[in-house]
Amino acid sequence: MIMNTPEKDNEEILKQQSLLFRQIYKSQKWWQNIIDAITDYLFVIDQEYKILRTNKAFANLFDKEPPDIIMKPYYELFDLTGPHEWATFPKDKEDIEPKSLEREMNGSIYFISSFPIYFDEHDATVYIMKDITETRRLKDQVYHLDKLSSLGTLTSGVAHEINNPLTGIIGYTEMLLMKNNDDANKKYLQHIYDSAIRCKKIVENMLTFSRQNNAEKSIEKVNDLIDKTVELHEYWLKSTNIRIIRDYGDVPSISIDRQQFQQVILNLLINAEHAISERNIKGEIIFRTSYREDTGRVNIIVTDNGPGIPPDVLAKIFDPFFTTKPVNKGTGLGLSITHGIIAEQGGTIEVESIMGKGTSFIINLPRS
Numbered sequence: 237m238i239m240n241t242p243e244k245d246n247e248e249i250l251k252q253q254s255l256l257f258r259q260i261y262k263s264q265k266w267w268q269n270i271i272d273a274i275t276d277y278l279f280v281i282d283q284e285y286k287i288l289r290t291n292k293a294f295a296n297l298f299d300k301e302p303p304d305i306i307m308k309p310y311y312e313l314f315d316l317t318g319p320h321e322w323a324t325f326p327k328d329k330e331d332i333e334p335k336s337l338e339r340e341m342n343g344s345i346y347f348i349s350s351f352p353i354y355f356d357e358h359d360a361t362v363y364i365m366k367d368i369t370e371t372r373r374l375k376d377q378v379y380h381l382d383k384l385s386s387l388g389t390l391t392s393g394v395a396h397e398i399n400n401p402l403t404g405i406i407g408y409t410e411m412l413l414m415k416n417n418d419d420a421n422k423k424y425l426q427h428i429y430d431s432a433i434r435c436k437k438i439v440e441n442m443l444t445f446s447r448q449n450n451a452e453k454s455i456e457k458v459n460d461l462i463d464k465t466v467e468l469h470e471y472w473l474k475s476t477n478i479r480i481i482r483d484y485g486d487v488p489s490i491s492i493d494r495q496q497f498q499q500v501i502l503n504l505l506i507n508a509e510h511a512i513s514e515r516n517i518k519g520e521i522i523f524r525t526s527y528r529e530d531t532g533r534v535n536i537i538v539t540d541n542g543p544g545i546p547p548d549v550l551a552k553i554f555d556p557f558f559t560t561k562p563v564n565k566g567t568g569l570g571l572s573i574t575h576g577i578i579a580e581q582g583g584t585i586e587v588e589s590i591m592g593k594g595t596s597f598i599i600n601l602p603r604s
């Protein structure tokens with residue numbers, strides 16, 4: 237029979253203890269690794285608000301590591317002299333319900349959940365803070381977009397309502413203009429007529445932008461339609477020292493909404509005119525059209541000899557509401573409407589610009 241000496245016994249116990257300590261250490265390390273893997277901010281406090289446990293994310297929030305903040309009152313990290321109103325320890329031991337609330341702290345919004353733990357005399361509360369700043373921002377954005385879309389519906393409704401009485405005003409004013417021979421009256425009537433036409437244009441723009449007017453396609457001759465649009469604007473062009481050059485190819489008729497197409501040409505024409513007016517030169521706007529039989533596509537190029545578009549501006553010109561013009565001159569909607577109309581037709585619009593030389597807008601449309 238082998239008997240252990242007392243020394244031998246002691247050695248064995250020490251060995252076992254050290255093994256146990258190693259196991260506890262490993263197990264603690266294992267749990268610490270697990271809570272460090274959580275990206276939400278986690279901390280556990282005792283009844284005196286001292287941090288018993290925490291994860292890396294929470295410590296890092298204050299540029300520290302978990303061991304640096306253990307046993308410190310948590311509120312000192314927030315530069316406070318006492319606990320937050322949400323961090324009160326439940327007095328009532330029956331109160332074991334987890335709680336959640338939202339708070340704004342240091343410019344971020346947090347969703348904070350608390351879980352009381354009763355374990356022998358080691359009563360504690362676990363807090364988990366989730367940064368919801370970005371989620372909240374996206375939610376607000378969706379809400380804003382939703383509002384914009386209902387605004388669009390509202391706008392098109394109002395625009396349709398205004399259109400009818402406006403047609404009456406324009407019609408009757410035209411009639412009076414024809415019947416009236418008094419020059420003074422004619423002048424006033426002309427004012428009414430011009431203003432009503434302006435309102436009509438605004439309403440049409442609103443309808444096009446909210447895209448709720450039904451496109452009515454018809455077979456149109458491209459070159460003729462450009463001519464008619466330029467004519468609409470010619471009275472104005474005469475006073476601006478701008479020459480219009482037509483370089484038309486043999487282009488077949490295409491199926492298109494006449495009003496929308498005119499709006500595209502007018503937008504490009506007015507932009508070209510604005511650009512030219514920035515330079516003290518003899519302005520030139522060239523309309524080029526061509527047709528390629530093999531692809532069945534029509535090309536329309538509008539070129540001006542304005543100042544050109546700087547690269548940083550170029551990237552934004554098709555964005556709605558982007559404008560470099562003063563409020564009374566630009567809305568920033570022209571090119572975004574134009575882009576929308578062309579895309580709806582299955583076409584494309586591109587821009588080429590050379591600083592100091594001018595700008596070309598290139599439209600490519602399918603024949604049908």
Ligand SMILES: Nc1ncnc2c1ncn2[C@@H]1O[C@H](COP(=O)(O)OP(=O)(O)O)[C@@H](O)[C@H]1O
Nearest residue numbers: 507508511553559560566567568569570571595
């Ligand atoms: N032909 C052009 N030459 C120079 N800049 C142009 C030209 N066409 C458009 N732009 C630029 O693109 C911007 C957006 O044009 P647009 O959408 O028509 O809005 P708006 O004309 O109301 O400003 C203009 O403010 C201008 O800076």
Ligand SMILES: [Mg+2]
Nearest residue numbers: 503507570571
């Ligand atoms: Mg414009």
